Amino acid sequence: MKKWFPNLILFMLMTITIALAAEASPQKKVFLQNQGTRTAPVLSIHNTCHGPVEVEVRLESGTNVESAPVLPARFTVPPSAQISAIRLWPSAPDAPWSYRYTYRFTLGDPGAVHRPPRPYRPPFPANKRFRISKAFGKRAAPHDAYSVNILMPRGASVCTARAGVVMEISREQFQGRVGNRVVKGQTDLIRILHNDGTMGIYAHLIPRSSGVKPGDRIAEGQVIGACESAGGADPYLHFSIQRNAGMRLESVSFRFAGPDGSGVIPVIGMVLSTLSE
Incomplete structure (x- = not known):
């Protein structure tokens, strides 16, 4: 510019x-x-x-x-x-x-420090179970190293893992392949600002499925959209926590709440579950 x-x-x-x-x-x-x-x-x-x-x-x-x-x-x-x-x-x-x-x-604020009050709620409604297909990988780009993919049916509700304010809703282009067929389309990404300055990323959502808008204050567990396929055979939610690390975004390690409320580090193949509310 x-x-x-x-x-x-x-x-x-x-x-x-x-x-x-x-x-x-x-x-x-x-x-x-x-x-x-x-x-x-x-x-x-x-x-x-x-x-x-x-x-x-x-x-x-x-x-x-x-x-x-x-x-x-x-x-x-x-x-x-x-x-x-x-x-x-x-x-x-x-x-x-x-x-x-x-x-x-x-x-984001470069002074933000990741201090969640408790482990993150799995980002879907109560009484559901979904499997992690991608977990933390230090070889990935810094903004995506600590991210997870959660396999969910297309149209499944996506909920906030932590309360905050809708910072932005952006439209993303994708191109994938299913068999010999090239698939192109769009998905939404929602960025939620937390009170410690970090930001929750919810990607691969059906466009305009959110029902929320930038500036809205969102409670933990509130539905913010629906899962979309991003060109692959299996639809999934892409989730991460980011912070501004000085003119660049980096993802940070986090834990999901297990069945007993204790924190668990996400790994490939882990089945996340939410209890009744």
Whole structure:
């Protein structure tokens, strides 16, 4: 993501580019905007997500320009909020100046520490039993190393393993193969923000099956969607806990609640069960 501000002497061109920089697309989750003046820009960071984000801003190029703070710099922006983040000015006030900046963001608070109050409830309704087909694998990418796949029939209800706030619902594309047939489609992913700043990931859901929306507060055990096949022969729920590890998402180890309430580490072939409520 880039913004360009030309030489301030070129007034007409400058006016056009600043106006473009101030426009915020409704689709953008995070964007920067000049809330200062043309000669004394103050960049604010706007977070439209229902959870905190970490934003990194870099000065890609510049002439006769200084900033406070010095770039690159990182900022943590609260949910549905904006902060005044960066001031820019010419080193030599009477000389031309220009700058170009880029930014990127990562969901979550980098200060989050995984502290669940108890083991996680298996993410399906009471009196059900489903088998784990994929468990923790340290060779996987960091964001997915501590994740599980739970085999569930298509349309089976998916429940929250822990209370929180719906941070986002995103649509994902998939392509798979069943026999000699190529299967393409879409599934939903729901991200639930927990009170310790970690995030629960519920993927491979039937699109628009959730009945919840970003910003909704969700209780533990509440139905949030239905399981979908993601192109393979067997539909499954993909579940993990993630945290922002400093401009990157990483999954963290967790335990499911066993029949007696004690925590168990998920392994391939384990049958998870939920008791009556």
